[in-house]
Amino acid sequence: MSRTVSSWILSSARNSIVLQGKGRLYSICVPNRNKIKWKLVFSKTHLYPAVNCSLDNTFSLKKAFRHTSTEEEQFSFQLSPSQINDILRAGELSHRILDLNGKNANSVLRFESNQLASNTPVEDRRSAATCLQTKGMMFGVFDGHAGSACAQAVSERLLHYIAVSLMSRQTLEEMELAAECLKPVPPILQWHKHLNETEYQEITSQYFENLRVYWQHLLDLDAEPAFSLEEAMICAFKRLDSDISLEVQAPQEKELMRNIALQVAFSGATACVAHIDGVHLHVANTGDCRAILGVHEEDGTWSTLPLTRDHNAFNEFEIRRLKREHPRSEEKTLFVNDRLLGILIPSRAFGDVQLKWSKELQHSVLENSCDVEALNIYQYVPPSYHTPPYLTAEPEVTYHKLRGKDKFLVIASDGLWEMLSNEKVVELVAGHLTELNVQKPQLAFEKPVNLGYMHSLLLQRKNRGIASLDQNVATHLIRHAIGSNEYGEVDQEKLTAMLTLPEDLARMYRDDITVTVIYFNSETIENYHRNNE
């Protein structure tokens, strides 16, 4: 059966001219042929080893099951349930916050995260970290486009920028002193990472230098920085984007570093970062990732509270903002085919200097690079490119004061939201929560019970598949996102078909999906409200 489903997908894909409708982001400006060429350039020159190594590790498992191309003669679409689980669970990451001595209990109970690639390599990134110099935890989801370089850089750096923006003057001074004396700088963040998420050492030190320049700048401001959280997040976003833009213009000795800087600047990434400190939840969003709250109402129902607005052509505010920022003459060309300048789906993003720099700057930067041939792909200037910048990394920040009934926060890349509505996501997470509670160890029956009754009870439980529930709720969401049939149930055949799609087809049926679900400790939150009333 799964064979038929998949072959249907295959044949329909071959017959349609692909990479148009659902094809993404740069599909118009970089037609299929170029896209392939581009890939070759990267694999030959190893411009960005960091990306390669981190991804190959993470997803080597799933590659074993996947086909690399439709050109292959033989397809096998058979996957056992355990193989499906292996693929789906490869990217799982979860962390439970330890409750030390019960005091100062964290408002975050635990978080669960997972990632499923469609692009090869995956272009999504995620970060989670606890601030060590200030209070709070941060969670980010980053959706890269035109490669993963920008998303990788942003995922490594952005949380540091935010953390530094939040530091008191005294802390910054201590850090600067340590750096000056070549002493170890106190750690800023404690990362919660997947085993296979690695960084590239050489770049890390470069990033650190630029971060230091940033805090020196903050110190140069005479007064205590005293940013509000909102200001700090906006400032951090903008500063990082401008650093990305400047790094590529600065002279750079090492070819490797220059190549990385180029890739980071010319690719792009959207970002959604949540900062949680006690009951104070801030979400900063740039682009079309989304964060929603799951709210358990008093009457027992669940409701959804979106904390972000997607920055794209369907957002009236964005259209109005862009019209305001550019002359009336360009009103018609700002959005073509629901894309910014006909190119980009999100209307805010990191990187993507093609839409930020003047033509002249782009030319001069590209010409100064040695390997001009390889950079041809960036030599594209969209039509009606008159008054750059068209794109900004400035986030919209939402503040929400957590209430006892706010049970969890879901941050995910658009790969998830394309497949599932906000309501469906909250319903699935809530369902998962209750099932976890119901599931084990208790089997609800009152003794004495006879064998026949017990037997039917067990069969029912077996059919409901309780025993095979995903422990990680992010996996649960991804399973539903790609495997749901028209009745909203997970269909094993569809799941198998979606997971065995050859790499060159997968991208048409699903995007990279990254999901992080953060559970709140209602008790801590209620205690806070009680003490502060």
Add this chain to the structure above:
Amino acid sequence: MFLRLLSDVRWQVTHPKWRRMTCSRRSTSSTAEPAPVPLPAEAQVVICGGGIMGTSVAYHLSKMGWKDVVLLEQGRLAAGTTRFSAGIVSTARHLSVELKMADYSNKLYQQLEQETGVSTGYVKTGSISLAQTQDRLISLKRIASSLSVMGIPCEIITPKQVAQLHPLINIHDLVGAMYVPEDALVSSANVSLALATAASRNGVQIHERTSVSHVSIQKGRVTGVETDRGQIKCQYFVNCAGQWAYELGHSGKEPVHIPLHACEHFYLLTHPLKEPLASNLPTIVDPDGRIYIRNWQGGILSGGFEKNPKPLFTEGRNQLEIQNLQEDWDHFEPLLSALLRRMPDLEALQIMQLVNCPESFTPDMRCIMGESPTVRGYFVLAGMNSAGISYGGGAGKYLAEWMVDGYPSENVWPLDLKRFGTLQSSRTFLRHRVMEVMPLMCDLKVPRWDFQTGRQLRTSPLYDRLDAQGARWMEKHGFERVKYFVPPGTDLLDLEQSKTFYKPDWFDIVGSEVKCCKEAVCVIDMSSFTKFEISSTGDQALENLQYLFSNDLDVPVGHVVHTGMLNEKGGYENDCSIARLSKRSFFMISPTDQQVHCWAWLKNRLPDDSNLTLEDVTWKYTALNLIGPRAVDVLSELSYAPMTPEHFPSLFCKEMSVGYANGIRVMSITHTGEPGFVLYIPIEYALHVYNEVMNMGQKYGIRNAGYYALRSLRIEKFFAFWGQDLDAFTTPMECGREFQVKLEKGMEFMGQEALLEQKQNGVYKRFTMFILEDHDTDTDLWPWWGEPIFRNGRYVGKTTSSAYSYTLERHVCLGFVHHFDEKTGEELVVTADFINNGDYAIDIAGQRFQAKAKLYPFSSLFAQRRRKDEEELSGYQRE
């Protein structure tokens, strides 16, 4: 009748947390119990573990006259796995030594109540094993044949007869069953208490609530035991710690590896039926449904061996896991379904409890007994694979005999601790393997079955090369060995479907390999053999080996000698080939699974002399066996040396160069009776030599072959194999190998007296070859081993191995013929006339096939007559 069990269960209901009995014993002992009796300072034997095994060993030791015995139990007697045992005594076992243990246990338990006055709850209920498929019925018939010749009543019955024996059974899906009327039920805890009572009356001291922390060892001997209540000096220590045996073995400075691992085991207890079940209702075993069902207090007790077992205590004893031992109904669902399918009327029956009691399992589904190969005086009896009650009596008796007499009265090699080495004691290996073993309890046992877990541990350097050429693998002592090579384009059945009692799907493949061995040349990778080097500065090596081995080793340098390594009774402890490399050094090749046993045997008997070294060089050499008439051509082309019999006679060994590689030990033996050579190659040269041989061999039609071809070749030539045909109770006289013994040389050696006596008085069993006459290879059941042999309609012995001979186009079985007195059953001397004058039949699963008996192999099968014809003919074999 089941008072004890009932009280235990009630107690369990009130304290569902299992830890009560294991972890809080100290606190309870201080409050509830009077001050414990102090431990003795010294004892001859200390037994650790007061379950069925420990008490049985104590009982039998004290009966055999060893009274200075102390038994230590960490909790209460019979409180561990023994307490929760289902209490079924079943003699339906595949292995003959297991069958004998179970039979002895049954007889022991039957009279135990009378002997001790302790009620044991023994009821002779009988047992019925059901078959849902024809294959299962064949399996049962094979067991039935073994039981009948042992004198244990048993019959194969129809489904209708099953219904008459048990009122509740649904028989619609059955094809037949086996009824064993003498099987019984006992209260396992009470049996254990009865054994303890009897032992205690005989002088054994029993101390409860005393746990052993470790065993003290000095100079490779047990010297004492450290407990939480002080130290006891002792000469012998017996580890009967059940599922904790592995941990206890590892607790000391010198670890004793006892490869076993616990799995959770579930069974269900119900309230009585409206019309309570009779207490003598037969026990039902439904292996196809993976369950057993016995009557219990008017209700039933039913458990089973699920396909997805839950191993536990991988990291050792663990309070968390003990506390989590709860009922897992979801896990039990498949077994409950099987139960209700078998007995649909039970639907209305009230549940009392789902019991979760861990059982320990071993890597090969057989229990572990015997002395540690590294620590003298350290004995083990554990790993019962959930048949502890059935084996308890017999296993305890054998171990007691082992300690008192030096060896049990039966061949227990299949159960010997020394069949395992350190390689089987990895926790990961054990965890994975027991997850395969536990479901196997109910799986069909077919010939040539291989474990699938814990594989690819030891491999030859050629593994990948051979695998790429279609090799199919089996495993022996952790070593991967080729069964046969599947030619490209040939499809074999997948694993599950290839299980058969009939002609296997590889029949023609092996046939063509055999043909190639006969007509051209084949190469078989035989690297798994155990290889030792013994050397000395003076003549010590020769002197010692002359005493330990039965054949004359004082041969010119470069000769190879087949010889037995005999015990005092003249029985084979090992059967090996020894090459004399120089005046003072010897190279010894033995079967793969001898690595631990033979090492321990030699270590314990060679003098502690720094000038005499014994080294295990198994890992240093890859062995390639070139079999066939053209082997000589291949090798002479590769070495530019003449290899003809004139220059390189058979049973000869020489270091030479093959291809570019130097220092290859070439021996003119093939273990098959075919012409050819074995090349012992230092492993770094293995790939080179293999490539050279294959390239050069091409023009002679060389091909790869596997062990199945080897096996067929050797069995058709009547070669015996140690561990299968030969054991510690078989002497060279009994298998026609007198010429391998230096009886006339006037030298003293182990087993000499026994052999001289046999030579004088004759032998009581004789190794014989049988050619099946009216057996159709395509349609009849194939022989395996363990089939009863009938002479003139009377049982005379069992087969020990069998194979299809592609040359004779007949099946060949090897086995031992005894001569039982027709009236008394007493064993009489077996003469050649007795063998030759008789009509023989082999019983395969109840069907008898005519067989021709031969005491000597067909000389026509040997391609070349050789100078040392008879010596090679006797050539020792490994499967």
